[in-house]
Amino acid sequence: MGKYSEEFKWKVVQDYLTGTLGFTLITRKYGISDKSIVRRWVRVYKEFGRNGLTVKKKKQFYSVQFKLDVLHFMKQTGASYLDTAIRFKMNNPSVITKWNSTFRKEGIKGLQEKVKGRPSMSKKPKSISTKQEKEMSREEQLERENELLRLEVTYLKKLKAFRENPDAFLEKHKQRLPLNSKKKDSD
Known part of the structure; x- marks a missing residue:
């Protein structure tokens, strides 16, 4: 609250x-x-x-790719947290601040949603043999690694495109400039 x-x-x-x-x-x-x-x-x-x-009552979930796009935009344009939040239709710039801090400390893995709480206790006895269980977990690990590699490749492609032609990239992601306010700050 x-x-x-x-x-x-x-x-x-x-x-x-x-x-x-x-x-x-x-x-x-x-x-x-x-x-x-x-x-x-x-x-x-x-x-x-x-x-x-308004303060959102329901927690908003953002994909890792969206978070990377937001952070990349902010870094390349030099926009403030508030400008970036408005550009991406978010009303809380502190969320982007948290993403940036997490990304600097932990990298892409830090931007992924984490499972919270304890795992539920199963009332059913384990019917799967341990060998099948290990194979499934290995398969899940490979799928996860595959997804991370895809994200990294996508990010690197966008970075390469920006480096080759920054004007075209910025034109595509051009932010609206706020109009000059008629009111002056009275200090």
Whole structure:
């Protein structure tokens, strides 16, 4: 659960958009720790509407390839976490921050979804012989290794394409530039 409710965020954004106060004064008025929080709420609201201010109740799952694409885009364009999140229609840039940190520490394996919790206890006695069980686990290991190799090849192909012609790649993945805001920050 987030620190601020959706209604509170909505109230702050509306106050900023309809009033004459800048980010700093709005931050002081509502007792928010940092003006970048308000700036992020306003930007997300402008991009996604009121839905951008909601905290998702259901956990969103992203594929490893999607995570790699997001991180690759951010690295190649130099976009901020917030710009990258908006570009990929995400309202929470901290998720990308976590992916980046995990990728730097653990590589591609760190970006895969991990099974959580203890495995369930089986009430049925084991009917499969240990030899068949080992063969299945070996087969699963090979399938998993195969999938990782495919992901790596795809990533390397995209990297090669970018290195050969960065202008074409950036044109294809061009991010929308935000319009200059008429309001000035009052520090």
